[in-house]
Amino acid sequence: MQTLRFNKTTNWGRLPAFLCCAAVLLTALPVVASTPQGASTPDAAAQQGAAHWLDRVHQAAQQQNYEGTFVYQRGAFVQSSRITHFATKTDGEYEQLESLEGKPRKLFRHNDDVYTFVPERKLLVVEKRQNKDAFPALLSTSAAQVLSVYTPKMLGTDRVAGIDSKVIELDPKDAYRFAYKFWADAKTGLLLRAQTIDPSTGQVLEQLAFTQVRIGVPLDNAAIINGMRNTAGWNVVHPPLEPVDMEAQGWRFGTTVPGFRKIRELRRPMAASDSSDPPIPVDQAVFSDGLAAISIFVEPVAHNNRKEGSGSDGATHVLVKRSGDYWITLLGEVPQTTLQQFASAIEYKAPR
Numbered sequence: 258m259q260t261l262r263f264n265k266t267t268n269w270g271r272l273p274a275f276l277c278c279a280a281v282l283l284t285a286l287p288v289v290a291s292t293p294q295g296a297s298t299p300d301a302a303a304q305q306g307a308a309h310w311l312d313r314v315h316q317a318a319q320q321q322n323y324e325g326t327f328v329y330q331r332g333a334f335v336q337s338s339r340i341t342h343f344a345t346k347t348d349g350e351y352e353q354l355e356s357l358e359g360k361p362r363k364l365f366r367h368n369d370d371v372y373t374f375v376p377e378r379k380l381l382v383v384e385k386r387q388n389k390d391a392f393p394a395l396l397s398t399s400a401a402q403v404l405s406v407y408t409p410k411m412l413g414t415d416r417v418a419g420i421d422s423k424v425i426e427l428d429p430k431d432a433y434r435f436a437y438k439f440w441a442d443a444k445t446g447l448l449l450r451a452q453t454i455d456p457s458t459g460q461v462l463e464q465l466a467f468t469q470v471r472i473g474v475p476l477d478n479a480a481i482i483n484g485m486r487n488t489a490g491w492n493v494v495h496p497p498l499e500p501v502d503m504e505a506q507g508w509r510f511g512t513t514v515p516g517f518r519k520i521r522e523l524r525r526p527m528a529a530s531d532s533s534d535p536p537i538p539v540d541q542a543v544f545s546d547g548l549a550a551i552s553i554f555v556e557p558v559a560h561n562n563r564k565e566g567s568g569s570d571g572a573t574h575v576l577v578k579r580s581g582d583y584w585i586t587l588l589g590e591v592p593q594t595t596l597q598q599f600a601s602a603i604e605y606k607a608p609r
Contacts, residue, residue, distance in 0.1 A: 307409030313446030325470030511602025
C-alpha cells in the first residue's frame, strides 16, 4: 500500500470538495505553550468543572458577539482568517469569515444558510451548513458524551490575545484519539485557542488561536446581510445534497471504536475525471466522539482512478481501500490505527 501525500487545501483526488472548503477558510502548530498556573489533578470536581466549561465554550460561540483574527497552524503551514459573529435573540446567528492569505475567499452565514464567494471564478456556492463545531465552536454532542472517552484536567488560568482564560486539557482514555487543550475566555467562555496534541509525544499537531479578538461589542449585521444578497454577476451554484440510508444500500459499519457515534449520512454527486462521464455518486457517513470526527466516503470504482494508500498531515489521517466495486476513503483527525479499526469493521452486502 503506497503512502499518500496531501494537504487540506488540495481537492484530494476528487475527494468531496466540502472536505476542503472549511480548510480553505478555517484552516493549526507546534508552539511552546505557556505553563498555566494552578494546575490540578483530575477528579470528580475536575469532571464537573470541565463539563461546565465545555458547555460554556459551545454556547458562547453561538450566543456572543465577537470579531477578530485567528490563525490556523499545522507544522510550517500557517493561515489566518478574520471572523465576525453577530447573535440576535429573534433572528439567530450571522457570521462572516474571510481568508487573509492566498486566494481570497469570503463566507457569509445566517444560521445554517452558507454563502461562499470564490472571486477568481466569480463563483458563489450556496448550501446548508453541515458542521456546527468549527472554531470557535467546539462540540458536536454533549459534554457528557465527550467526557466518557476523555479525562479532563483543569489547568488553571492563562492569557490569550490579552484576555484572561481558563485552561482545560482532555486526555484520551484509549489510543484511538488525540489529546486536546483549550483556552476559554474566563468571562464569556468563548474559545480563544485550541490545540490537538499527540499524547504519546506531547507534540502539538495543530492549533487554532485568536491573535486579536473583541468580545461582547456592539456589532451590525447589515454588512453580512448585504454580502449575502450581493449576488449580481456571480455564477450561483447550489450543490446537490441529500440524505441517504447507507444501511439500506447494503453497508454495515461496525462499532469497534468506543465513543464514536454516527451523526449523519449524506450523498453528493461529484465530477468524474473525464468531463464526458456522468457525475459520481459519493456517500458519506460521519462519526464523532464529540470532538474528533471520522468521515467514511463510498464511491464506485467505475470512472475513478483512485489508488489504495494512507497518509497524514498534522492531526488529519486518511486511508483509502478498495472493496469490490467500491472505493472506501476514511478521513479524520484521529490516529491511523483508528481509521484501520473502522475500515476492518465495514461490510457490504448487495441489497436484494
